[in-house]
Amino acid sequence: MPTIAVDAMGGDFAPEEVVKGVAQASLETDIQCTLVGDEAQIQAALDRVPYNPAHIAVRHAPDFISMEDDPKLALRHKRNASVLVAARLVSDGEADAVVTAGNTGAAVLACSQQFKTIHGVRKAALASVYPRQTEYPGQDQLALLLDVGATIRCDATDLVQFALMGSAYARHVSKVPSPRVALLNMGVEEGKGGDVLVSAHRRLRTIPGLNFIGNIEGNDLAKGKADVIVCEGLLGNVVLKLLEGLAEVVVDLAGTARRENWRWKLGFFVLANSFGRLRDLTDYTAYGGAPILGFEHLMIKSHGRSNARAITNAIKVAAKAVRDGVTREIAAAIERL
């Protein structure tokens, strides 16, 4: 059974919600978790919830990096920050993957400091899942979008590598046998989007074994046409935040309208099931987190506002990725390139 190092001090609701999530995982699964952070705070939080001590270890880390900290500076000065110690446990072979809900920049930097990049990989990618329409029964309701913020700007080679990494991850974790990979662009035509995207398109088309379906536009993102969408970090991050914000606005508008008059209330009652489904689909707590791909080891970056459920799911995703050898699969795909 894999061992997952969990950054207990990362996230808006740490350590309580993180510890609660680990405690829940200890009751539901056989996954071994190592909680990394202030031992006294961790134990105090553990004492308040049901848990199975056989599946939980605690590693003391006196420092932590807050959401406001500058990642570079913080990692330089806080050598025993929880996220760094958690990553160190993996590089020392005491754990197999890391889960953190803390500062994204610090998480990516901790990976680059502690983990080796997969041979041939130039830049890491932060991947995220988002809900989309399904085209056939049994199709995964989630698509994978990468990069969503690990790298600001990319060249064609980076995008090609992201496509291979995303495809390998989706094949194992989302159980899509031959994931359809698309490039996010401003048009479906091959020549759109500038040199980088044109070059990436040309190279992706020639890779054997990769199910590349071409370019995809923003309005097709939610339609389920592709399983893996590739873009540079800046664009990916904007898209992801836009989707999150849009879902929140829709649910919020519905709530406000319901309070306005009885007709809206009635309408809301009729559509309640659909709104509930929309909320469930956009509920990040159900998906666990975003994997940071490109390193020999895996780190799952959960949402900063993660609650216990999100952490439990992130641990399950990490364990599944370790069990399925996702990083080995990525390495093999890059080597074939």
Place this chain on the structure above:
Amino acid sequence: MVLRRSMQRQRARLHPIVFRWDLDKTYLKSEFDSLRQLVRVPFEKAQDKVAVPGVGPLIKGLRETATQAGREVRVHFMSASPPQIAKAIRQKLALDGIEYDGIVFKNQLQHLVRGRFRNLREQVGFKLTELLKSRPDMPAGAREVLFGDDWESDPIIYSLYADILAGRIASDELGDVLRTIGVDPRLIAEARERAAAAQREEAVEKIYINLERRTPPTMFRCFGPRLVPTFNYFQTAACLFEDGYLTLPAVVRVAEAMVQDAGYTPGSLANSLADIARRGHVQATTATAVREYLRVRALMPPSGRRSIRSVLWQRLKPWLKPKRGSAAPRAEAIDYHALVTHWRAAR
């Protein structure tokens, strides 16, 4: 610390010791969460009954350790199950090779016939009066260690019993508390009578609660340090070793049973030990002694490569952050009225 442990062992040699065990969910993994399971219990044969992992070697180890020290030892069981299943239970204990000196069952049929339906589910009155009833039969000056679980009211029953013997709870207060709990007035009268007759002594040394329901440990803080909630019998064994009631070879046998019967690994045993140490129920030095002894026997993971800072921190931690000791529980008064209200509300 060494001096204190030596004193504990000295004390352990002086007094006879009684280990009292609840049966269901403490010794036996009784399943009666549903009506179907409840109906099945009376028809279960001895070989169908399953003991909680590690409990058998633990009881044997307690008797063996006390006997080796030349100390008079008794093991008693108490069950809220009806005497109709006594035969299967006795056979099960025989199958497991458990020697015991007494076993009490609850006569549910009698309550049913007399129409005392409330008494069928209510355990506090029954168990408390049975404990008080049997106390005069114990050897003079006997110390007691009590074992229960978190399913019903064992923490309250055992704490009341300990405080009655220690003279910390007055007869009127006892009556009020038992009334609040909803105990049958006849049993309240009997409990008060027996409490008044009981010899005043600090007889109960520890109360171990098996967290079968995984109740959060913080729920038990109101019972004071005398009560130790443990998630498995390996944790209990580590505490009993610290108190001088078990030897390290006996702790090893408990650990081996956990591996064999419950799929524990060296890693999960190490995690369990670290947890009970973090919760302050065993000293860091005791945990280290257990860890090293088990490591030689491949029951703990090999010590990994660790940084100098980490090793130093582990060495210095017991000195910098002294933890609450387990061996000398404070004889503090418990506010039973508040406790009963809090306990019931929380559950």
